[in-house]
Amino acid sequence: MMHAQGVILLAAGGSSSVIDTIGWWGAVAMIGTAIAYGMTLLFFSYRAPRSRRRAHEAALRMIDGLENADQMGYPTMVVLVPCLNEATVIEASIRRLLAIPTRQLDIVVIDDASDDTTAAVLDSIQDPRVTVLHRIPPFARRGKGDALNDALRHVRRRYRDQPAEGVVVGVVDADGRLDPEGITTARLAFLDPKVGAVQLGVRINNRFHSLLARMQDMEFVIFTEIFQKGRRHLGSVGMGGNGQFVRLSALNSLGERPWSDSLTEDFDLGIRLNASGWTNEFSAEAVVHQQGVTRLRRLVRQRARWFQGNLQASRLIGHTVREQHGRTRTDSLYQMLSPYLVLATSLLTASFVVALVAVVLAGSEGGERNWMWLLLAYVLAFGPALIYGIRYWRVEKKNGFGFFRGLLYSHLYVLYSMLGYIVGWWAMLRMVFGYTGWQKTKRESESHEAIVGTGAEIKVHPA
Structure with a gap:
């Protein structure tokens, strides 16, 4: 940090x-x-911007008298789950999404040519709300952004008869465990027509069993509870790769393929959305839980990849200077x-x-x-x-x-x-020598004890 x-x-x-x-x-x-x-x-960070408070109060008045926000049926929520060799975690994550008490929720899982048992696990989930897209080489493994863009084409075709502003596309990682109230929280934010994207908080679900995971949890909480909340006042809330929700019309405003080929396509997306006239919102009322890295070598590799992606974002400086203004431009x-x-x-x-x-x-x-x-x-x-x-x-x-x-x-x-010093210079050297490929961070097998902090017990059954 x-x-x-x-x-x-x-x-x-x-x-x-x-x-x-x-x-x-x-x-x-x-x-x-x-x-x-x-x-x-x-x-x-201690108080939401006045305009956001008014919008939230208006949304609550709008649903006054209804049992819950889901009864409004607005907007339609589609969650994309990209995965590559995620057999150890993917089923529990999908089951968690399916257990959320909401209607009009579709789940699109993108299997990016996994060579473990991920495909078999996904095909065993027999639920009409789940669609599995199997990407095939050589048109696969070209990065998370490319996988999301391909899935977005499917979403556009499927919902072509609905207004784009009434469809919201979320992204949850393969190890992501979304809070049961996560969909309703995002849906409430999108009742404000100015909101183009919503980022939820992120927590590390194995923080109770690893000091290294605890440090990552502190990092995410400090970033979201202080920096993301504070940036609501600056108009520069960023998007994360896990727990992001974007209105389809906002994605369309960024072109045919809104996610970039950067190593941090989420960071790029947030910067470009901030320049597109939409409001990026952040909410900590619901969070998505993800697995922390418990081995130092893997963590260094992961953060070096992220750092290199942030270095790649410098290509957006000209776009930011031209399209953003005032405090938003300065903070971006x-x-x-x-x-x-x-x-x-x-x-x-x-x-x-x-x-x-x-x-x-x-x-x-x-x-x-x-x-x-x-x-x-x-x-x-x-x-x-x-x-x-x-x-x-x-x-x-x-x-x-x-x-x-x-x-x-x-x-x-x-x-x-201070690990940022090590990963920073490693990433810079890779940039200088033109290396952009990275090995994916390997997931660790999970026990029940490792995920008890996610707010609800997760039970995994065969379909």
Whole structure:
């Protein structure tokens, strides 16, 4: 996360003469911007924009007297589930979607030429609400965006007689477990005709059994509870690859193939939707639970892929400058430039470590040193993380997560965030040498205990 990685900049600059005056003031500007940005979004995140509150209240009045929002029959919801070699998790995810108490929900599963037993598992699910699209080589395995675009052609044909603004296309990953109220939550948001897309919150369902998974859960909660909620005030809410819902008419406004071939097609989609005249909305009232990576090597590979995708998004800078305006444009540009700021931060953090070692060695030789700057370095490096950790505790305390444990994990989270330095330079080297192919992150088999945090027990039966 940029807030955790950036706050070390000022301490690095203020503690060593290695960095010249220009570099020091550059560090001051970067750290000042990072802190101001994070604290501003933190402040905004506590309350929805006034226009969104009015729209939500109007939607509630519209359904007043009905048993639930689903009785309105608006809009039709279609959930796309792309999968490649997902035999260990796909059936439980589809069963979870089928168990949601709602009407007018269709599920389209895209089997992207899996070579395990995924196809057989999908074909065993005999339910009229489920359609399985089997992609065949050589027209398969060309990325998630390509698979979603192919499925979208099927959706357009199937619903060609319905108004596009009355059809919503969702995306749930193969390991995604959508909350039972997720469809209704998204449907309520789309009662506002200005809303073109809705992103739900994301949680890690195996966070109770792995410290690495817990760090990922903190990352997603901090991002969604603070940054996504705050960006509602800036008009720059982003889309994620899991738990996104987009109005068909909004997708159509982006062309025949709205999802890009980027490694982070979801990030690209959010940027382009923000420039299309639609409103991107975020809701934490329902979340989608996904599997966290529990092995460091796999996590580094996954995040390097994401980082490279964010680097690829720089090709949208010109489009953003032309099509977006005001605060939305400024924040979108900040998001696209964040990977480069992380790389710069890594160099200055390395300078800080060198300076720290030099000061310690000098002190061991009997020289007098003022160590107050170390306290300043601690406050700048860990202060924002402690504030965010308290926010995480407030979200997670209902599951027995203690306050002091949250403070401890906030320190670990700063160290976890520094993985961005490693994955960032790896991704940059791949960009320089033109490598774009990545091995898919392998799923882990799940037990009942690993998914108890998803809010409802999942029982998997043969069809």
